[in-house]
Amino acid sequence: MDEKIEKAFAVANYMATLANQKRIILEEYNQALIYYIDGATFKITPELIGFVKATCDSPFDLILIDSNNLPVKIPNAKKFLNDIILAYRDASEKYFKKYSDIKSKRKIADIIEL
């Protein structure tokens, strides 16, 4: 095969691997954003953090609707806020690192760490 064509196929393989791996690490990030409390499941989002921050000083109970549409009373709103911020930050930092790592790799073997 012509060397140029061979190179083009190699680049295509690299691009396909990179695109697929980006999608997988995004899924890993989405899973890392899942947070549990008292049998309820939440996906941590900036909106959730913002809402809890806006209401955690209120004298009323914090009632949230979880990912399965089940209502849950949060026993300690401030602790909950702190926990979800930490989990969000941790997951986002890991995602950023993974993304930066694979973006900088120029070989398939390096992307997958063979």
Add this chain to the structure above:
Amino acid sequence: MTKGIVLFAQNNSEIDYVKIATYAARQAQKYLQVPVSIITDSPDWLRTSQPDHPFDKIIGIHQPNEVQRKQFFDGKLSSTRLDWKNFARNQAYELSPYDITLVIDSDFIINSDVLKTAFDKDVDFQIYSQSIDLAGWRSNQEFERINPQSIDFYWATVFVFKKNPLMESFFNLIAYIKTNWNYFRKLYNIEGVLFRNDYAFSIAIHIMDGKIRGNFAIELPGKMTYIRDTDILVEAVDGTMKFLVGKKDFAGEYILAKTTNLDVHVMNKFSLSRFIDGGCGV
């Protein structure tokens, strides 16, 4: 309330499901820290071939009177027609020794603690309907609905149930669907003739919901991540799995993919078996 995991393992002439289930059980114990039991028609083989097995209880069942046969792929270019013993799943209710049970297929490899909290949820039944194919370009339409015009698809690969009269009815319903499979597959316009637990569960959930989209089945945390049997597992070490997934439009060619701390349904049992034997599934 007792909590635990149950795996099913029924060997055929080429696939040692008992060996695969033993590996899956160790992974499950490592990440979820609950006892694991096995339901198998080969308890003697288990004790002989896996003397240091991790199982809490070994629950023997009879060899099935009837078996189905289906094509098992080992990558895109190799396949064999083998027995497929999948008729025992509805017995999970009566055979599970636990009050709250996580049932997993022997080829569902746990690499995270994401399912741990499913035990603490105050619901009767949890299962996956959402899934991710590790080959991003493939359509997963067949795993969204049981056919394009029909009801939502649910994966019988992984589910959590509580023992109570409601769930007993559900499993009785699955047994009824299994017995009358030809009727139900025609009613729900299912193309193939083979009985498939995913379809039976999807139909039973639809009926339990009053034949509308309801909330009898609660989504398990995360999504069902899978590779097809036309893909290949390369290796799995410390929560990281590497795969060769089929390339778009090039049968028999693959690209590499890697997951970290994702539970993965490895449909290629040959590849999984090779990895367990020798540390490499290729």
